[in-house]
Amino acid sequence: MLHGSNLGTCRAMARQLADEGEDRGFTAVAAPLDEFTGKLPSDGPVVVVAASYNGKPTDDAAKFVAWLDSTSDDLSGVSFAVLGVGDRNWAATYQHVPTRLDARLAELGGVRLVDRCEADASGDLTGDIESWSDLLWTELLTRYGDPDAAPVAEDSSDRLYDVRVITGPVTAALDARYEVVPMTVLANDELVDVDSPLGRSKRHLRIQLPEGVTYRTGDHLTVVPDNPSDLVDRVAARFGLDLDLVVAINPRQKTRRAIPVDRPVTIRQLLTHFVELQNPATPAQIKVLAEGNPCPPEKAALEALTETELSLLELLEQNPACQLAPADFLEMLSPIQARHYSISSSALLTPGEIELIVGVVSGPSRTGSGEFHGVSSYFLSRLAAGEQLRARVDKAREAFQAPADLSVPVIYVSAGTGLAPFRGFIGDRAAEQAAGKALGPGLCYFGIRHPDVDYLHRSELEAAEQAGVISMRPAFSRAEVDGVKYVQDRIAVDGDEIWAAMEAGGRVYICGDGKGMAPAVREAFKSIHRGHGSGDDQVWLDGLIAEDRYVEDVWAG
Known part of the structure; x- marks a missing residue:
């Protein structure tokens, strides 16, 4: 189970699949793609779980992808399947790396076990993965399973008790899964x-x-x-639960889809720490609610509902006739993310x-x-x-690090909380300046609503500007100045200065809203190229991205 993952999502999915493989009798290993560069195994199936970062491989898959693109090795002995994770909000680069991996493995002779999965984070991600996983395991057991294998024998020990020492907080197993510690x-x-x-x-x-x-x-x-107490109370009210009742939950399958809990817990602890209560209900879950609703009007409304932003709890509150047992409700909840x-x-x-x-x-x-x-x-x-x-x-992607050469011009672009990493970078520049080092040009474009309302860390940033550490370029959407409303407007006004910075080898960093701001900023840079450069503006921008001189760390709004 090989993963390409920056923030751990695909790594967790690879580990989940490895757990499921162990549960089915396979000897499974989860590892970064880069660890298998040039040495894909041919003595068993290879499952790739990968995402893209602005259309490029993640840091732990970059070497592998470069090798796969350039090699002429015969991979006819490799059986593979690809699970791609992406977000349709990034239409230009959606599933780019998983698609590339799947196609290239096949071109080199690899045997595709099942069709590539396109798991969409803006859709039914869990449903996409579960449906694909069912197909994968069916195919793997058909190809590699032993029809004559005997069932695993139950423990034949005559001991009366299994003794297990439980240490740490109630969330110990959950914390171990996510590798988190108290801060x-x-x-x-x-x-x-x-x-x-x-x-x-x-x-x-x-x-x-x-x-x-x-x-x-x-x-x-x-x-x-943690989930807030009022949300937990709503679940208790809907099902008539005593939140102080202690329950023991024992997963029947070795899968990361199961809640990681290693001891009896109260229902309050279970609902507070371990499960997602506000995820939108999936089509499959809506179908279950409809099938279990004896009230004709409610049943018809649920049957007509194909997708929703409402959670399972909200649907249950809106449709009180739904007959769903608390244990079945728990089965439908995802572990907290x-x-x-x-x-x-x-x-x-x-x-x-x-x-x-x-x-x-x-x-x-x-x-x-x-x-x-x-x-x-x-x-x-x-x-x-x-x-x-x-x-x-x-760790952030290596490309999203400040250049080692402090003379390189830097351009930061953000809106709202997207300012966060740039405040850190500006602090680094201040520290370097205080140590007597010379700084290259630094421009910080920052979109907010109003200078007197949400100019985050204003006094600190203005002091940095006065000290020559950075040049702040705010844009106020509710207090326009000379037609400048958003960061892309301010960038357009400063086109000559930005072009000079880019011609001097400048690097651009974007952080924040990827649905509205990031595409608009890309268009603003392309417009600057059309006014100052030559050739195709998209090719120019793609070149900057390929050289890690235009780097985005954005999310869907």
């Missing part, structure tokens, strides 16, 4: 004027790193959040602690009743100094 919050402050009608809460968290944990400026913090945040501090200035800028997701409930809160951002927003979260540091 202590030092401060949690509001960055925005939330009393303004334009103000949307954004929190500034300072977090102490445990002994031995380090980070690089621009890295990510991966957090495993980790969330990723760009670190906003400078490793040169504060090596022992990290900082985050967290945009708090909240608004009217999707059902029209009450408030909706994003699980992770709400969890982080409510942490007080001295309290702990469970997290790990993940």
Whole structure:
């Protein structure tokens, strides 16, 4: 099970498939693609789980992909299957690397076991993977299974008891899966004027790193959040549960789709720490609710529902006649997922602690009743100094690191909380300047609503600008200046300066909204090329991307 993964999603899926393989009698290994560069095994199946990063391989797959593209090796002895993970919001590069891997392995003679899976993070990701996995295991057991194999014998020991020592917190097994450790919050402050009608809460968290944990400026913090108590209470109310009742959950299959819990827990602990309660219901889950609803109007409404943003809990609250047992509800829930945040501090200035800028997701409930809160951002927003979260540091892609040569011009482009890594980079530049080193040009384009409402870390950034560390180029969507509303507008105005920076070998970093801002910024850069350069503007931009001189770290809005 070979993975290409930057933030761990595909790595976790590869490990999950390896666990499932072990459960079916295979000897399975999960490893990065790069570890098998030039040496794909031919004595068993190879399953590739891969994603793209702006259309390029992830850091742990780059060597493998380069080898696969250039080799003329005969791979006719290799049987393979490819699980591609992507997001249709990035239409230009959607499934680019998985498609390339699948096609190239076949071109070199490899035997495709099943058709490539296109798992869409903006669609039914779990359903896509489960359907494909069923096909994969059917094919693997048909090809490699032993029809004469005897069932695994039960333990024949005459011992009365199996003794197991349980240590650590109630979340120990979950923490081990995500490789997270406790970290202590030092401060949690509001960055925005939330009393303004334009103000949307954004929190500034300072977090102490445990002994031995380090980070690089621009890295990510991966957090495993807890569900809020009011959401847990709603589940209890819907099913009539006693939240203090203790339950023992024993997975019947060795799979990462199962909740990682290694001890009896209360229902409150189970619902708080271990499961996702707000994921949109999948078509398969909607079908189950419809089949179990004896009320004709509710049943018809559910049968007519093909997709929804509502969660299972919300659908159950809207359709009270649904007959779903608590155990069946649990079966339909996914284990809690980790969330990723760009670190906003400078490793040169504060090596022992990290900082985050967290945009708090909240608004009217999707059902029209009450408030909706994003699980992770709400969890982080409510942490007080001295309290702990469970997290790990993940390295950012190498391309998303500041150039080693400080004279290289840098252009940072962000909106809202996308400022986070650039605040860290600016801190690094300040530290380098204080050490007597000369800095090349630095431009920071930053989209916000209003200078008096949500100009994040304004005094700090303006002080850096006055010291010559960076040139701030804010754009105010609700306080336009000379027709400049968004960052792409400001970039267009500064076209001559940006072109000069790019001609001098400049590097561009984009962070934030990938659905609206990032495509608009790409168009703005292409427009600058049309006005100053020659040749095809898309070819020019693609060249910058290939050289890691135009790098995006963006997400769907």
